[in-house]
Amino acid sequence: MRAALARHDIGRVYRLLGTVGVSQRRIAAMTGQNQAEVSEIVQGRQVQAYDLLARIADGLRVPRGHMGLAFTDTATRRLASSPRPHGTKDDDMERRGFLGLISKIVMGAALTPTELDLIAVAPGHPPIPERVGDTEVAQLRTLTSALRAYDLAHGGGSCRDAILAHVQWAESLLNSTYSDEVRPRLLSAVAEIKTLAGWTAHDLGLAGEARRYLGQAVRDTQEAGNPAHSAIVLFHLGRVPLDNGDPREALKFFQLGQIAAQDSRSSLAVAFLLANEAVAYAHQGDGRQAVTALRRAEDEFAHANLDDQHPEFTRFFDQIALDTAAARVHSQLGLGDPRHREEAISRLSRTLADMPSGHGRQRAFNLAWLATCTLADGDLATGVRIGNQALDAVREIKSTRLLHALEPLEVEAQRHRNNRDIRQLGHDVQVLRSAA
Incomplete structure (x- = not known):
């Protein structure tokens, strides 16, 4: 427990509490969180x-020092006071004291609570600009793009807190x-980060929260x-x-999306929605409809002039x-x-x-599907x-959804359990999925 606290592995702390009978509801009450947030942390969200x-x-009545936190009431009062102008006598004294403090840290000496207060930083929020223009919108989109790239590479659990702060x-x-x-x-840029918040919630198995963020994003784009x-x-x-086993409901959303795609007059958008309709039909076991929708998607994509498409789609839908x-x-x-199977x-x-670097989660999905089909x-x-x-790829990704997607591989491994190597593979899949 102490080691988990020191490295801020709150998910492990909560799981350890669970093993001794402390429920997630009780943890939420103790820490002032809601139960959904506690569940997110247990499933991999970093704090x-x-x-x-500090909360x-x-x-949990844990000394803050166990977590490397030393933001005491003294520090709060000190940081809340007006800053001293640079160059004053008090400022010179503080700078000399700070140099001595850093020397102690470098030499490996332990700091007193008072000394720790000197390097405490008060939490705060950046001021809202009085007027928002294209510069602020561009900045918003740039950071969203960076967070999206991190999600693609490492999974929703790797950047959840940063995304929620950005929202x-x-x-x-x-x-x-x-x-x-x-x-x-601006509305479109806000919808982008809400979409990412919803997608990462989905990636962590938080379907209700995913729907809420995505519902807000639909409203903003409209x-x-x-x-x-x-x-x-x-x-x-x-x-x-x-991804939660209801392809019939999924089709309804894809078909609503198809209406919006047709309104946008983007053949790329139409192809995008048709391809996902094909996936939903496949999950229903309707091979004829699935193949038909897929062929239509490929035809639309072949006729799309990618240079003329909406930029939102060019980020999401390419040949890969x-x-x-x-x-x-x-x-x-x-x-x-x-x-x-051959196809x-x-x-x-x-x-x-062909997959470029930085698509760690999709690579893990594709490897799992390929292994299943090959077996x-x-x-x-x-x-x-x-x-x-x-499995090596999955271990690098923080995604509950990815762990659930290993089920077909586990089932297929069970069919060949008389083979020692496959039996071991099935066991490894089972162990990994138990963390979901």
Whole structure:
């Protein structure tokens, strides 16, 4: 427990409390959090904000020093007071004292609580600009893009706190003043970060929270008058029930997205939604509808002029994304129909070869599907090799959704449990999935 506290591994702290009978509801009451937030942390969300760490320490009656926190009441009063002008006698004394403090740290000496107060920083929030223009909108989008890239590479649990903080900042901009020309661009930028917040919630298994953020994003894109962006959000909304075993409901969201895509007059948007409709049909076991929708998606994509498409779609849907959707269709159908396995293996192999760096989560998904299809196709040695690659990739990603997606691989491994290597692979999958 002490080691977990020291490295701010609050998820492990909460799990250890659970092993001794402390419920998540009780933890929430002690720390002033809601139960959904506690569940997020248990499932991998990192806690980085000082004020939340301090609240957790106080709620659990843990000395703040065990967590490297030394923001005492004395420090609060000191930091709340007016800063002294640079160059005054008091400032010179503090700087000399600070140099001595740093010397102690470098020499490995322990600091007293009073000394720790000298390097404490009061938590705060950046001021909201009086007027929001294109510069602020561009800054908002730039940070969202960086967070999206981190999510793609490492999973939703790797950057959740930063995304939620960014959502708060983005929403605060809507309370500022801006021109009528800037308003739709600002709404669209806010919708982007809310979509990412919803997607990372989904990635951590928080379906209710995902729906709420994505619902807000639909509203914002509609107010912005951006049907192409609405189509993207509706795709994300459809993925929530799809990945939770309800392809019928997913189809309804994808079809709503199709309406928005048609309104945007973007063939790329239409292809994007059709490809995901194909995935939903495959999960329903409707091979005919799935293949038909997939062919339509490929036709629309072939006729799309990517240079003329809405920028939101060019970030989400390219040839690799289309091949990945097709691979998922054939992988799902291949579980019950061997005729689809060869195509699934071919598509998955191609996407893995072409996938750029920085797509760690999708690479892990594709490896897991490829291992499952390869085992089902009877190439056991290759299936085991790819399966172990998949597990190595999964271990690097903080995604509950990815752990759940290993179920078909576990089932397929069970079918070949007389093979020692496959039995070990199945055991490793089971152990990994138990963390979900």
